[in-house]
Amino acid sequence: MNSLDWAVLIGYFAVMVGIGVWSHKRVDNVSDFFTAGGKMPWWLSGISHHMSGYSAVMFTGYAGIAYTYGVTSFVTWSFPIALGIAIGSKLFAPRINRLRSRLHVASPLEYLKNRYDLKTQQALAWSGMLLKIVDVGAKWAAIATLLSVFTGVSLNQGILITGVVTAIYCTIGGLWADALTELGQFIIQLLAGLAMFFAVLVELGDHGGFFGVWDQPELQGHEKPLVGPYGTVFLLAFLFIKLFEYNGGMLNQAQRYMATPNAREAARSARLSAILWLVWPLVLFFPMWMSPLLVESQKADGSDSYALMTEQLLPHGLLGLVIVGFFSHTMAMCSSDANAIAAVFTRDVAPVLSAKARGWGERSGLIAARVTTVVFLGLSMAVATQVNSPAFKDIITVVIKWVAGLMGPIAIPMMLGLLRPFRRSGPTAAMTSWAAGLLAFWLVNYPIHWAVDGGVPLEYQVSIPLAVSLILYVLIGWVKPEDTPERLAIIERVNTDGDDDAAAAAVPAPAQEAPGAARAPVKD
Numbered sequence: 001m002n003s004l005d006w007a008v009l010i011g012y013f014a015v016m017v018g019i020g021v022w023s024h025k026r027v028d029n030v031s032d033f034f035t036a037g038g039k040m041p042w043w044l045s046g047i048s049h050h051m052s053g054y055s056a057v058m059f060t061g062y063a064g065i066a067y068t069y070g071v072t073s074f075v076t077w078s079f080p081i082a083l084g085i086a087i088g089s090k091l092f093a094p095r096i097n098r099l100r101s102r103l104h105v106a107s108p109l110e111y112l113k114n115r116y117d118l119k120t121q122q123a124l125a126w127s128g129m130l131l132k133i134v135d136v137g138a139k140w141a142a143i144a145t146l147l148s149v150f151t152g153v154s155l156n157q158g159i160l161i162t163g164v165v166t167a168i169y170c171t172i173g174g175l176w177a178d179a180l181t182e183l184g185q186f187i188i189q190l191l192a193g194l195a196m197f198f199a200v201l202v203e204l205g206d207h208g209g210f211f212g213v214w215d216q217p218e219l220q221g222h223e224k225p226l227v228g229p230y231g232t233v234f235l236l237a238f239l240f241i242k243l244f245e246y247n248g249g250m251l252n253q254a255q256r257y258m259a260t261p262n263a264r265e266a267a268r269s270a271r272l273s274a275i276l277w278l279v280w281p282l283v284l285f286f287p288m289w290m291s292p293l294l295v296e297s298q299k300a301d302g303s304d305s306y307a308l309m310t311e312q313l314l315p316h317g318l319l320g321l322v323i324v325g326f327f328s329h330t331m332a333m334c335s336s337d338a339n340a341i342a343a344v345f346t347r348d349v350a351p352v353l354s355a356k357a358r359g360w361g362e363r364s365g366l367i368a369a370r371v372t373t374v375v376f377l378g379l380s381m382a383v384a385t386q387v388n389s390p391a392f393k394d395i396i397t398v399v400i401k402w403v404a405g406l407m408g409p410i411a412i413p414m415m416l417g418l419l420r421p422f423r424r425s426g427p428t429a430a431m432t433s434w435a436a437g438l439l440a441f442w443l444v445n446y447p448i449h450w451a452v453d454g455g456v457p458l459e460y461q462v463s464i465p466l467a468v469s470l471i472l473y474v475l476i477g478w479v480k481p482e483d484t485p486e487r488l489a490i491i492e493r494v495n496t497d498g499d500d501d502a503a504a505a506a507v508p509a510p511a512q513e514a515p516g517a518a519r520a521p522v523k524d
Contacts, residue, residue, distance in 0.1 A: 002316045004316045004317045004320060005150075005316050005317065005319050005320030005323065006320070007320070008317065008320030008321055008323075008324055009320055009323060009324055009327070012188070012324040012327065013165050015184060016165060016166075016181050016184070016331065017165065017168050019180050019181045019184065020168060020171075020181070022180075038100055038101060038258070038259060038260070038261055039259075039261065040179060040256075040259040040260055040261075041260075041265075042260050042265040042266070042268040042269045042272070043268075043269075043272060044179050044180075044183060045179070045256045045257070045259055045260050045265070045266070045269035046256075046268070046269040046270070046271070046272030046273045046276070047179075047182060047183055047186050047272070047273075047276070048178065048179040048182045048183070048256050048336070049085075049253055049256040049257075049269060049270065049272075049273040050186070050272070050273040050276040050277060050280075051182040051185055051186050051189075051333075052178070052182060052252050052253060052256070052333050052336035052337075053081065053246055053253065053273075053277070053333065054189075054330075054333060055139040055142060055143070055330045055333040055334070057138065057139060057142045058284065059142075059146060059306045059307070059326055060142045060146060060303040060304075060306070060307075061142065061301075061303055062077060062285075062288075063288045063291070063302065063303060063305055063306035064297075064299070064301040064302035064303035064305065065077075065230070065302075066285055066288035066289050066291070066302075066305075067288060067291050067292060067297055067302030067305040067306075068228070068301070068302050069221075069222065069224075069227050069228050069230065070219065070221065070222025070223060070224065070227070070289050071222060071223060071224070071225060071285075071289060072224065072225055072226055072227050072228070072230045073285055073288065073289075074281055074282065074285050075225040075226065075230075075235065076226070076230045076234055076235050076238055077238070077281075078277055078278070078281035078285075079278070080235065080238045080239040080241075080242045080243075081242045081246050081277045082274050082275075082277035082278035083239060083242075083243075083274075084239060084242040084243035084244075084245075084246055084247065085242075085246050085247060085270055085273050085274040085277060086270075086271065086274040087243055087247075088243060088246070088247030088248075088270055089267045089268075089270030089271045089274060090267065091247070091419070092247040092248060092257075092270075092415060092418065093247065093257045093263070093266040093267045093269065093270040094263030094264070094266055094267050095263075095418040095419070095494045095495060096108065096247075096248050096254050096257040096258060096266065096418070096494075097257050097258055097260055097262065097263045097265075097266035098263055098493065098494040098496075099111050099258060099494060100258040100259075101262060101263070102493050102494065103490070103493065103494070105347070106343055106347055107343040107344050107346075107347035107348050108248055108251050108254035108255065108258070108340070108343070108344070108414070109121060109124060109125050109128070109251070109344050109347075109348050109414065110347050110348055111490065111494075112124060112348075112413070112414065112417070113348075114486065114487070114490055115417050115487060115490050115491070116413065116417065116426060116427040116430045116431075116487075117427045118352065119427065119431065120413065120427050120430045120431055120434075121348060122348070122349065122352060123431060123434055124410055124413060124414060124430075124434065125344050125345075125348045125349050126349070127406075127409075127410050127434070127438070128250075128251060128341075128344065128410050129341050129344060129345065129349075129376075131402075131403065131406050131407070131410065132250070132251070132337050132340075132341050132376075132380075133341075133376065133379050133380050133383055134380075134383055134402060134403070135250075135337070135402075135403045136333075136334050136337050136338070136376075136377075136380035136383075136384075137380045137381070137382075137383030137384040137386070138384070138403075139330050139333055139334055139384075140159045140162060140163060140330070140334065140380060140381055140384035141155065141159065141384040141385075142330065143158065143162050143326055143327060143330040143331075144156075144157075144158030144159045144162065144384065146307050146323070146326050147161070147162075147323075147326075150307065150311070150319075150323055155385065156385055159381050159384045159385060160381070162327060162330065162331060162334075163334075163377055163378075163380075163381040165331070166331045166334055166335050166338070166377065167338075167373070167374055167377045171370045171373045171374055178335045178336050178339055179256075179259070181331070181335070182336075185331070188321065188324055188325055189325050191321060191325075192318075192321045192322040192324065192325030193280070193283050193284050193325065194283065195314065195318050195321065195322065196284075196287050196309075196310065196313070196314070196322055197283050197284075197286055197287060199287075199313040199314055199318075200286065200287040200290050200294070200309075200313065203290075203293075203294055203313065204290065204293075213290065213293065216293055218292040218293050219289070219290075219292060219293065222289055222292075229457060229458045229459065230458075230459075231459060233459040233460070233463060234458065234459035234462070234463070236463070237404075237459060237462050237463030237466060238404065238462070240408070240463075240466055240470075241404050241407055241408060241462065241466060244407065244408065244411040244412065244415050245404075245407050245411060247270070247415065248411075248414070248415060249407055249410065249411025249412075249414060249415055250337075250340075250403075250407060250411070251337070251340035251341070251343075251344060252333075252336040252337050252339065252340040253336075254340070255336070255339065255340055255343070256269060256273075257269065257270065287306070287309060288305070288306055291305040291306065291308075291309050292305075294309050294312065294313070295308040295309045295312060296308075310322050310323075334377070334380070337376075337380075338373045338376050338377050338380075339373065341372070341373075341376045342369045342370075342372040342373040342376060343369070345372045345376075346360075346365060346368045346369050346372055350368065350372075401445065401458065401461055401462065404462040405441045405445070405461055405462045405465050405466075406438070406441055406465065407466075408437055408465055408466030408469050408470070409433065409434050409435075409436075409437025409438050409440075409441070409465055409466070409468075409469040410434065412433055412434075412437070412466075412469045412470055412473050413425075413429075413430035413433060413434060413473065416473060417430070417491075418491070418494055418495075419491075419495070420491060420492075420495050422473070422474070422477060423483045423487070423488060423491050424477040424478060424481035424482070424483045425473055425474065425476065425477030425481075425482070426477070426480075426481070426482025426483065426484075426487065427482060428476055428480050428482060429472070429473050429474075429475075429476035429477045429480070429482070430473065432472050432473075432476055433468075433469040433470070433472040433473035433476070434469065436468050436469065436472050437465045437466070437468050437469030437472075438465070440464050440465040440468040440469075441461075441464075441465040444456050444460060444461050444464050444465070445461055449461070
């Protein structure tokens with residue numbers, strides 16, 4: 001990087017902070033901070049939903065998969081996400097929006113106390129928060145790794161720089177700041193991605209051109225959709241995992257659905273995000289598929305290939321823009337995660353831990369939300385410094401094995417609890433499926449993995465915990481149904497078709513109450 005690249009990077013940070021300061025004017029209460037007061041237009045929500053699913057892992061871990069295996073990086077990652085969100089636009093997005101408009105909650109987990117019980121809500125809240133700290137830690141480590149390649153700053157310095165800038169704008173501006181910065185980041189990503197795409201196309205003239213390049217020996221087998229550890233079982237498992245994860249199971253995407261004015265707008269938001277996930281990653285991945293022709297990775301997993309290619313192909317200024325693109329992905333995801341976890345802690349966890357928290361008013365609740373955001377970012381940054389330790393092995397291990405493997409047991413009770421066909425599944429089914437799924441994750445990744453010659457294949461490490469949780473949740477619901485009238489009323493309220501605006505208006509707004517206080521469901 002030279003002075004021009006640094007100017008682009010510093011200018012980007014300044015704009016992000018400026019958006020946060022401007023967004024501060026739109027945040028008057030906890031609802032504004034966590035769900036934008038239900039006033040976010042569907043197109044902004046859709047772009048925000050799309051951007052909050054990326055991080056710099058795309059340009060490190062998945063770049064390594066693309067460098068080693070080729071197009072399977074798209075087939076087994078972004079394609080399942082696009083398909084999962086498209087399904088969720090009908091199945092989950094409208095129902096999650098009705099959590100805010102009809103049940104008047106500000107956290108995606110807030111409804112679980114009445115849908116199941118307090119114990120279930122707390123189990124899912126704590127496990128979800130802890131998993132998110134690890135997940136976001138991996139994202140900080142990814143962007144710091146890229147920053148070290150270009151600038152020479154240490155891993156810890158890179159984590160500190162990105163974390164502090166993110167903390168400033170998302171803490172003062174809440175979800176509005178997240179969404180507006182993600183819109184700006186999307187535009188930057190568009191310019192940076194196209195610059196890299198066309199730079200690689202120019203280079204392909206020496207390797208047979210766009211169509212002849214696949215015959216090159218360096219790309220042997222790169223055209224196969226499923227290869228190596230990324231086979232059919234892995235693809236099917238990831239489709240189910242991403243169906244739950246990107247429709248609200250990891251909390252931050254749920255907020256985008258809740259932020260729209262009504263259920264129809266939430267569905268439109270999801271469809272836009274699905275289209276972007278289907279089309280845009282092809283532009284981002286293409287240079288990665290071609291990278292074996294252009295650079296020689298210095299790392300065994302190929303995770304530095306995209307950074308090396310960027311340095312080689314782009315002039316200064318454009319190099320800075322692409323680096324800003326790396327930051328935009330990571331900061332979008334991390335800021336949205338921080339906001340979601342702050343919502344869960346202040347609305348669901350703190351009122352259980354402290355009587356004082358149950359008495360928070362609008363001002364004190366907003367202060368608590370901002371403090372929680374900073375604390376979460378600090379903890380995730382601390383974890384980021386340990387991502388390359390023996391406990392985690394590397395960034396892609398954390399993202400694929402830990403996050404994908406543990407997400408299912410946490411998300412299944414939350415997501416399926418919204419749907420009528422699973423109305424018989426109550427607290428026993430939710431807690432058993434959650435606990436058994438976590439146990440299955442530990443067994444296949446440690447005792448069984450160590451005992452099996454060659455270890456348990458990756459596809460089973462991520463699929464078995466999900467399968468165990470799903471089967472037990474459904475089975476126990478039929479063996480021991482717990483569909484009480486109160487629980488059925490909640491399910492009906494989020495499943496009712498018709499005019500959502502009228503339905504929401506018909507529900508009286510609750511009186512001022514403590515965050516997380518129990519609400520009696522209103523029957524249709």
